[in-house]
Amino acid sequence: MPADDARERxxxxDLVRTRMAELGLSYRRLEEICVDPEAVAGDQAVEPLWRRGTLENLAKGRRIKPPDFPMLRALAAGLQVTLRQVxxxxxxxFLGIDTxxxxxxxxxxxxxxxxxxxxEDxxxxxxxxxxxxRLRRD
Incomplete structure (x- = not known):
């Protein structure tokens, strides 16, 4: 699938909008709680990995830069869903890959x-x- 088609998905x-509604979250609150659970807090506070504007753009279907893995972990934590779902x-x-x-x-x-x-396919x-x-089972 060409990259242009993937952007239309x-x-x-949809997941962000649905979970925000279910949890009663504002963009500002979601920004605050989108912290990578695997981040190590040393002497400094661990910062959220998403910004309000980016979350709003994502939820409204506007183009954003594809998130990296720590951002996906942080979004899963903020939305209270599994990392697999995110x-x-x-x-x-972002990639047109179906699970x-x-x-x-x-x-x-x-x-x-x-x-x-x-x-058929x-x-x-x-x-x-x-x-x-079946092969793995045998």
Whole structure:
């Protein structure tokens, strides 16, 4: 999927808007609590990794620079969701990578443009996942 198409996706933006509404957070408050939980606080206070304006731009679907891994951890902490949820949403929105889970939830693949595949090709991906899962089980 070309980079331009990936920018049209809104998975991370949607997650931010939804969680902010559910938690009753303002952009300012979300900024304050978006701290990387793995950051080490020495003599200085650990700073939030997101700024209010960037969060607002993201939530409103405006273009932002793709976040790095510490920023994803900080956003997951601020939104009170798993890192996996934030990673999957960011991968979809910024890279066009879809995370596809097997029906039993035990196997996942990261695949570019899965949602744009026709149903026959999607079924082939799922069948390949199932065959791989069975091979690992045996």
């Amino acid at each position: 809104t998975e991370l933006s 990673q999957e949403a960011a991968g979809a929105q 596809v889970w097997s029906p039993d939830g035990r196997t996942r693949v990261l695949i570019e443009g899965f949602r744009d595949m026709d149903p 999607q079924a082939k991906v799922l069948a390949l996942m199932e065959s791989r899962r």
